[in-house]
Amino acid sequence: MPNPQGPEMEVVHLLRAATVELALHSARFASRNGMHPTDVRALIALMDVSRAGEEMTAGRLGTALGLNSAGTTALVDRLERAGHVRRVRDPRDRRRVVIEVDERAVGLGWSSFGPLIQRTVELLQGYDEREVAAIRGFLAGVRDAAAAGG
Amino acid sequence: MPNPQGPEMEVVHLLRAATVELALHSARFASRNGMHPTDVRALIALMDVSRAGEEMTAGRLGTALGLNSAGTTALVDRLERAGHVRRVRDPRDRRRVVIEVDERAVGLGWSSFGPLIQRTVELLQGYDEREVAAIRGFLAGVRDAAAAGG
DNA sequence: CTTATTATCTCGTTAGGCGAGATACTCGGT
DNA sequence: ACCGAGTATCTCGCCTAACGAGATAATAAG
Known part of the structure; x- marks a missing residue:
């Protein structure tokens, strides 16, 4: 595994630098608002789905973020406690919990x-x-x- | 706060999608090798510094990753236990611990x-x-x- | 040679996330 | 209408990454 040094490597490093800065931007937003990185990712996913006019359930959110059911419940608990989202039971399928963004x-x-x-x-x-x-x-x-x- | 929908928004979403996939790529590498996301970030930082022909100390590594001293020690402990790095006391300044990548x-x-x-x-x-x-x-x-x- | 600074480590705590299992609801077959 | 399988979410107990505070050790300044 050599050590590429061609002119294209500058772009590779720029790509990584941009990625790192974007992650840090999210992290700053998180800590400024008393949230954790995962909470911010969740909020973005929720806003995306809301923009597309669809519904986001607890399970779907957990899958999107790579969390298991326990972690998802804890995540939604945090977001709800902070007033960022509301849990709403789906009247059609009362097992499902639809997450509404405040x-x-x-x-x-x-x-x-x-x-x-x-x-x-x-x-x-x-x-x-x-x-x-x-x-x-x-x-x-x-x-x-x-x-x-x- | 409107909801931009211009043709440029496609690129914005592509940028985010690329960022997310790159993060997932790192996460997969991490879990496949029994490491945590932070350990991977540390390894990349160490390889970067090594490629530049410089030395990485424990403190510098912690700063680069945004960890405090306790977290840094725990991180280097994990990496050393896994055999990914070695701690080497700097003979010039024996307070410093240089991290060598295996x-x-x-x-x-x-x-x-x-x-x-x-x-x-x-x-x-x-x-x-x-x-x-x-x-x-x-x-x-x-x-x-x-x-x-x- | 005493005091300040720097570098790293130890201890105790906090909290996000996981695994296992409980609970509640829906749906297909009989 | 009923029973079992499948699905959605939640509860409990645990592990561990990271933090804060402070200890230890080595260098640097006065």
């Missing part, structure tokens, strides 16, 4: 991630179509490579 | 991250200079935006 929690999330997204969009607007296509293709490639890698 | 641990790291890096380099080779420059600029911009964001 509007203030959504606002909180946007206040931290909104500017970052805004800045990213601005960055993209500085590139022409072919350049944006390259960025999109590269990111999709990295995502697939990471997902595939045994 | 060659087998380096090989282990490369076996998991090497193919991913390889694939990323291949991806980049499919783009011309201007496209690679766009990818590089975009990643640097994202890194800076995440680092700056309060």
Whole structure:
């Protein structure tokens, strides 16, 4: 296993640096609001699903975050205790617990991630179509490579 | 706090998807080798420093990972117990403990991250200079935006 | 040579997450 | 209508990563 040093390695390191900074951004948001990294991931997943107009159940949330049922219950307990979400029994299937995100929690999330997204969009607007296509293709490639890698 | 839906949002979601998959890749490597996410981060940091021909001390490692001294000691304990690193007292300043990475641990790291890096380099080779420059600029911009964001 | 600083480690505690199992509800077959 | 299988969530007990406070040891400054 050699030690690649070609010009492409700079991009590899940039990719890692960006990933690390994004993780730190989440971690800062978490500790500033008395939350844990997992809580933030949960909030993002909940906002995503809500944006898509779908419902998020406790079990689905746990699967998305890679938690078992006990951990999921503890997670939802924390979020509910902090007032970020509400548990609502699904009247159709009363085994299911639908997680509803509180509007203030959504606002909180946007206040931290909104500017970052805004800045990213601005960055993209500085590139022409072919350049944006390259960025999109590269990111999709990295995502697939990471997902595939045994 | 609106709900951006412009064409740039696809790239924002791709960026997040790539970040998530990269994190999952690390997590899989960790659990496959009986390690924890923090141990993997530590190994990467150690390999980086080693590649740069510098020394990594216990304290510096802890700072890099955002751990306090107690957590750092526990981390190095785990890595040493697993045979991934060795503690070596610095003869110049005998308070300092230099962490040396075992060659087998380096090989282990490369076996998991090497193919991913390889694939990323291949991806980049499919783009011309201007496209690679766009990818590089975009990643640097994202890194800076995440680092700056309060 | 005494005091401050730096580097690491020890001890006790906190809390996130796991495994196993309990509980509650739905659904298919008879 | 009933019984068992399957599904969704929760409770209990445990493990351990990481923290805070403080001990120990070595170097550096006055």
